[in-house]
Amino acid sequence: MSPKTLYDKIWDAHVAHEAEDGTCLLYIDRHLVHEVTSPQAFEGLRLAGRKVHAPDKTIAVPDHNVPTTLDRADPATMTEESRIQVEALDKNAKEFGVHYYPVSDIRQGIVHIVGPEQGWTLPGMTVVCGDSHTATHGAFGALAHGIGTSEVEHVLATQTLIQKKSKNMKVEITGKLNPGVTAKDVTLAIIGETGTGGGTGYVIEYCGEAIQSLSMEGRMTVCNMAIEGGARAGLIAPDETTYKYVNGRAHAPKGAQWEAAMDWWKTLFTDEGAHFDKVVTLRGEDIQPVVTWGTSPEDVLPITATVPNPEDFEGGKIEAARRSIEYMGLTPGQKLTDIEIDTVFIGSCTNGRIEDLRAVADVVKGKKIKDGMRAMIVPGSGLVRAQAEDEGLAEIFQDAGFEWRMAGCSMCLAMNPDQLSEGERCAATSNRNFEGRQGYKGRTHLVSPAMAAAAALTGKLTDIRELI
């Protein structure tokens, strides 16, 4: 048998039907659902008189719209439209009988944090959600990607997706990471290298010593941003780190089932000599703490660099860079560490897990954020919040001057009341620096949790290595 990649193996195990032209019906093991991209899909089912094919494999949680203030049980904290969306999910989850974590449940949180936390996400699975950051679940060696609402409806109705296989891409990070360099810097550095279109048409497998050394939290951060590099899915082969994280979670297999699962999971790796259509290799030692300067996630530079000149680029990127620099209110040649920050946002499906919060606490413990700084920490789930409180992190944050919020997507996409105002500049641990992403004319610099914490203290984009 010819050698297979990890992606080939998971794909082959889930093809329910293949047509002559290669169009497949891919069986879906887990379907995650949130309130923004699902109402039209459920309505479609209703209109056609269809049921949810596998409600037991369907997990719903509201996250995008929900307020993150402590008083959010009060409906007045939500706009009318947001409330309608969340209520629609409440109703649909109940009517169609899918698993559901309502806002009032401590397990509620960002769908991509809740899935792994509850053990819904397991190695070798196919996982989809009407959200592009579904790539996150690839950290478990699961084939996970975002889908549109029509596809959400298709999966609800049939538990399959009509798919053609993507190409295989290997991204290897060799060696070790230097102090101050995190999973976020790794994933941003990769996008800086490949561009936002570099992974289009591919499924990425991340590998190499620097990747294997990451915790599950770090691996989720890396895979989360596969989509920002254009790849719908990113994968990391499961190993002892993965099994240890999964073992004992609410929906993880137990006893004999666990043993059977482990037998299969241990076959989930890329065979020696398997073919990759594209290979990118970075040296872990070369990666520095990075920051984005523009309005595309590919606009990545080491924190020690200066704002580029549009003329340094080629083709259509010249105009795009000019537009970005103007939008961001920067000057070519300006040192990135001279950029002053108004707001710090720590959270999101990229960096809203416990390890991220610990990294922030390490930087800010016993210190105060800069006067006038607006700084908020939004845990990725109610359970992350509870754990941070148990570990004493919440107290550190509050003593330093951070707002300590309830779980949700929050200012990552600013669909709830957490938004930037016009011209406000934010160091954010989220995943997109698009124009208007965090609020109309808001300015976003993507950074790691440690770098965001450092910026909160100094009031500027800051090289974390100066604080450790």
Added chain:
Amino acid sequence: MEKYTKLTGIAAPMPLVNIDTDMIIPKVFLKSIKRTGFGVNLFDEMRYNRDGTEIEDFVLNKPQYRKTEILIAGDNFGCGSSREHAPWAIADFGIKCVVSTSFADIFFNNCFKNGILPVVLPQEQVDLLMADAEKGENARMTVDLDAQEITTSDGDVITFDVDPFKKQCLLEGLDDIALTMAKSDTIKTFEEQAAQARPWV
């Protein structure tokens, strides 16, 4: 879905690269629980001032492009989120075909579900169509999905590739859920086998 027929219409040039889904439809408009009505907010932040007045030099606000049906766009169009509100807004505006050198995967798929044909062409051909689109409303292009051809206002013919299954779905306006449900026995058989092989799932 309506059947996709041969289209002759105005093409608008949008050469900016990496036009993302937040630009196509900002998140403030994602709060609807309907699939329609998004066209007025297509490219909202590029198209309108904060007070709701139009930004005159934005391409779709120019008189000659107000009835655009074909968009000629820069590289990596539709990158970012999976929101189907992006193609819903494009379709609702009346655009039925987008041409670029590349599209983000999820957006690309979403287009086909909404009667929009995304066409990938090499840079030189996109440049040619971009130049043609610059001519304004007198330059009407024809997109013939059946023949897989785009004809410029000067009569130049460019051929394009399209996935045969997706092409058939567009041409015949097929409901792919119904198509898949017709294979429910196959799915059931797969589920039984999978339950044996991976009972923990």
